[in-house]
Amino acid sequence: MPAPKDTRPIVISGPSGVGKGSLIEKLFSKHPDTFAFTVSHTTRKPRAGETDGTSYFFVEHSEFDKLVSENAFVEHAQFGSNKYGTSHRTIGDQMAKGRVVVLDIEMNGVKQIKENPSIHPRFVFIQPPSVEILEQRLRGRGTESDEDVRKRLAQATSELEYANTQRGVDKIIVNDDLEVAYKELEDYIFQ
Numbered sequence: 001m002p003a004p005k006d007t008r009p010i011v012i013s014g015p016s017g018v019g020k021g022s023l024i025e026k027l028f029s030k031h032p033d034t035f036a037f038t039v040s041h042t043t044r045k046p047r048a049g050e051t052d053g054t055s056y057f058f059v060e061h062s063e064f065d066k067l068v069s070e071n072a073f074v075e076h077a078q079f080g081s082n083k084y085g086t087s088h089r090t091i092g093d094q095m096a097k098g099r100v101v102v103l104d105i106e107m108n109g110v111k112q113i114k115e116n117p118s119i120h121p122r123f124v125f126i127q128p129p130s131v132e133i134l135e136q137r138l139r140g141r142g143t144e145s146d147e148d149v150r151k152r153l154a155q156a157t158s159e160l161e162y163a164n165t166q167r168g169v170d171k172i173i174v175n176d177d178l179e180v181a182y183k184e185l186e187d188y189i190f191q
């Protein structure tokens with residue numbers, strides 16, 4: 001398949017457990033030389049096997065805050081006691097290699113990009129067929145505690161509300177059957 005005509009970055013958002021990772025994995029495996037992830041900055045410490053510049057750019061809090069003040073980030077957020085951000089530079093690096101950048105970004109990141117648009121991506125929102133099915137998937141994945149599943153579901157409700165009210169979502173895909181949803185994503189990206 002020829003490369004997408006539209007080479008802008010693609011922001012993929014949607015509630016936790018909706019299947020963003022599954023869809024993105026398929027996209028990358030079917031088109032191995034077309035897309036690229038960016039490397040995020042984080043203040044968290046590297047885990048065993050993680051390398052600086054590949055897994056993340058690992059920085060101290062002070063350096064992270066300096067980068068924020070310099071507007072180095074397209075979006076950034078705090079989870080627990082750690083901060084995470086996507087820099088303009090990591091996006092530019094991948095685009096310079098001729099790759100279409102795919103960003104898996106949560107709702108607050110999407111809001112930041114929309115409020116302060118320093119990049120002009122295509123916004124794709126992945127929606128679950130229902131909140132009940134989202135819960136089943138989160139539980140079925142088995143990677144979160146019961147409390148965490150409940151937190152993610154509460155967050156999902158506001159994400160879905162936001163998606164229904166926000167302007168400028170270019171594409172909404174309901175991930176019911178994974179193959180069907182994937183085809184819809186691929187068609188949209190390569191249209």
Ligand SMILES: Nc1ncnc2c1ncn2[C@@H]1O[C@H](COP(=O)(O)OP(=O)(O)OP(=O)(O)O)[C@@H](O)[C@H]1O
Nearest residue numbers: 015016017018019020021022137141175176177178
């Ligand atoms: N269409 C589908 N039908 C059934 N199960 C699915 C479907 N899509 C994804 N799943 C399953 O649902 C679970 C959540 O999917 P995935 O991890 O891709 O979600 P995610 O949106 O990337 O979540 P997070 O934001 O928390 O990383 C996984 O176990 C995955 O295999």
